Amino acid sequence: MKKKLGRPNRVSWKSKPFCNQCKIEWEEPFLWCPECNSLLEIPPINAQKNQKIDSLWAFSGFFPNFSRCISLNEGFTSIIDIKNIPDLKKLKMKLEFRNPTGSFRDRAAALLVSDALSRKFSEILTVSTGSFSISIAAYTARAGLKSINFIPENIELTKIEQMKIYGSEVRFQGKNLGETMQDAQEYLKKHYSKDLYVPLPNQNILTIEGQKSIGLEIALQNPDIENVVVPRGSGTLLYSLYKGFIDARESGWIDRIPRIFAVALKKSADSQLVESLDINDPMLLSEVSRILQETGGKEIPISGQKMAEQAIELAKNEGIFIEPASASVIAGVRSMKENLGIELPRTLTLLTGSGINAMNLFASQMRDVKKVLWGVTATSTKKFEILRVIAERKAQHGYGIWVVLGKRNSIQSIYQHITQLEKENLIINTQPNKKRANFELTDKGKETFLRMRELIEVHGQK
Ligand SMILES: [Zn+2]
Structure with missing residues (x-):
């Protein structure tokens, strides 16, 4: 059983975010007024730098008070x-x-994750196109919290790999940030939890404060x-x-x-x-x-x-x-x-x-190629080749695919890949009762094939 006692539900503000239109002060770290959608403001702060601290937290006099502060020594860049x-x-x-x-977003993440930790959230979900999500992933790791990152499916692989390395659960959904945001909202409707903190970079005033x-x-x-x-x-x-x-x-x-x-x-x-x-x-x-x-x-x-x-x-x-x-x-x-x-x-x-x-x-x-895919494994390249043979209708059964691919690998390994592709619902055998299979790409298979082709294909290999 999780202990709920003593959970601070509020940010401990020096000055609260204020709506000039409605003349309301808000407790939550909103950036936009929930009543009228105006930009909320924190009045100018007069404070001093803490001379004993070398990180962004030297400016804690300018931030809200957090009971727990998370830091990786961000800030004071040369x-x-x-x-x-x-x-x-x-x-x-x-x-x-x-x-x-590797980005200024660490300044935002330091405050957002400190807020989550101070208010005893255990998990953070966010949506962005990259650097912000990497920062959140690293700072949640530092804080011992979990993170889920929703990102559009076309973003840089080097960014995705970094999020994963920090232990973040990465979900690729949507062709652009707008679609990804909708998917995240659908997810939240189904998986709402009191332990989940959802700071969006453009909607949380602590992003600005950091x-x-x-x-x-x-x-x-x-x-x-x-x-x-x-x-x-x-x-x-x-x-x-x-x-x-x-x-x-x-x-x-x-x-x-x-x-x-x-x-x-x-x-x-x-x-x-x-x-x-x-x-x-x-x-x-x-x-x-x-x-x-x-x-x-x-x-x-x-x-x-x-x-x-x-x-x-x-x-x-x-x-x-x-x-x-x-x-x-x-x-x-x-x-x-x-x-x-x-x-x-x-x-x-x-x-x-x-x-x-x-x-x-x-x-x-630098290499004059259309796109280079970092981190593509031999297995995913092999699967892509098999999907391509089927998509281009060069062969529709295991033996034929093996022949088209030049008999470079053992036929068993081709069958193993085919079984795996079937399991992943990327291909389907349309004549299961006949001696010779007839594999076709499923809709999911077609989509995966196109996406992989976009990523893997280089100039001159079209
Ligand atoms: Zn307002």
């Missing part, structure tokens, strides 16, 4: 200058990908900075950064908020390179526009292809390996230099995510 790229010399880069799991530590850090590390350039994405990073600057100003660390520039993806065929930039939350985006205007910044549109190129340029010249979405800020600065004449030594870019999270994309770019 700021360094570009050294070798002539037209970008002295541009400042804050290396956010040097957080524990990530605002980036702004607080910049104010301490480099109070003279004039321009900050960030990927726009869904807007939560930019909004968090701004909230951090507001708190830093309230605390007397800076006199004015730097100009904030948001790099946004131009719609193009390359959009899939940087899927994490391609999520829109119109409400937060209108707040982003307001912040750009207030601080004197701008939105900088750039193309997806440029991002991957500039990530590779940064790796080759500066020894810094970031994912394409993160390299958007480099492309953004180049465009700003041409059009706005900014001073590079007073301009800071946020490099948000590690290149390790996008290994497949880079591998395919």
Whole structure:
């Protein structure tokens, strides 16, 4: 029996999230008002850094109080200058990908998982396109909690593998984030439990509270900075950064908020390179526009292809390996230099995510193949070959498949794979009473085959 006594149902706020429209304070860490759907706000906080702590928790004076804090020593990422790229010399880069799991999302996960642990939830379910889920997976592991991650089926395998390595249960559902969200809601209807915490990155104000530590850090590390350039994405990073600057100003660390520039993806065929930039939350985006205007910044549109190129340029010249979405800020600065004449030594870019999270994309770019699949086992390749023979109607029975595949493996191993494929309901024998089988792909088999083909096929093998 689980002990329910003493379960704190509430976050212990310094100031609660407040709706300016309804004039209501909320106890739960909502980002949007449940009554009117306005953006909730926590008033500016005046606090000081705890000098004894070297992690994000040095800013605990700016966070709600948690009875248990989970940390992997996130935060206090370094700021360094570009050294070798002539037209970008002295541009400042804050290396956010040097957080524990390789992205700034660790700052959000630290607070969200601490909240879950403090309020005695035992399991966390979330939905995202990658980095956020990896962070949640790692921090729940650290906290000794369980995690379930719902992700769209087309995301980077290197990201999926990381979630699994941290012990997270990963569910691939839906072709995009919207569909995945619906599937997660269906799951929650069936499996609702009081022990399950469901923090969605764009709906929980603790995401903002954790990530605002980036702004607080910049104010301490480099109070003279004039321009900050960030990927726009869904807007939560930019909004968090701004909230951090507001708190830093309230605390007397800076006199004015730097100009904030948001790099946004131009719609193009390359959009899939940087899927994490391609999520829109119109409400937060209108707040982003307001912040750009207030601080004197701008939105900088750039193309997806440029991002991957500039990530590779940064790796080759500066020894810094970031994912394409993160390299958007480099492309953004180049465009700003041409059009706005900014001073590079007073301009800071946020490099948000590690290149390790996008290994497949880079591998395919570097090797001139359509897609490279990391972590494909010999077994799954063999199964794919068998599915292909059946799909292309080159043979419909075990012996025939063995012949088409060039008799490279033993015929027994082909039969074993066929039995397995039948068990997985990917193929069906349409004439079970005849001597010779006639295998066809089931609907599930067709879908799996197409998906695997998309992943495995390389140029010249079509
Ligand atoms: Zn309201």
